[in-house]
Amino acid sequence: MANQTNGLQSPISPDLLEILRDPQAIQESARHGADPGRLELVRGAWLVSADTGYKYPIRDGIPVMLIEEGARWKDTPVEALPVPPPAAAPAPVTRGDEAAIAAPAAGPDPRLLIAAAVAFLVLVLVVVGLTRRQATSDSEQPPAA
Template identity: 65%
Template sequence: MATFDPSWLEILRCPLAVQDKSKTDPGRLELVREYWLYCAESGYKYPIRSGIPVMLIEEGAKWKDVALDQLPTPPPEK
């Protein structure tokens, strides 16, 4: 199984939160539970599958109301 390269956190941003141009650096993400990218601004959580982050707004929205400690690891395939 491929793993996520944490150096990507320097360039990846939440596609929902980045739309807020009033902030200096909107949409920053943090790696949680090895398999998830979390945006504190939007609350969206994006799964990492086979080492590749799924950065679709629709995907992040599915997991918004799930507590960080309740996110499945690894994430389901769909």
């Protein structure tokens, strides 16, 4: 939803700009005064926090207010910010994700198989014990006359 502001297209409404705050500055509110995290619209596509220096892109009219995104652009000078902002960077692949992607599932977890085998063995031992107890109690009864 673009609005006209001084003859220029604004990607977000002035009311929204007044409400939005830099989430990093809010977390550090003790260091940034009474109204931390105020944002300024820069280059028609970026929200910049004077408190932290974080720069948040506006993509398709939606401010991307993720701390990681703001930190990613912190050291980029305002004049060098790309307009329009580039698409979101793909999420980094963690070590655990690499293994899941590289090797398809090789079957059930061996720990689950061991637990199931132990549970089955305990069940068999209980049944055998009950059967022996029943057989012993049957043999101790005097014969019926």
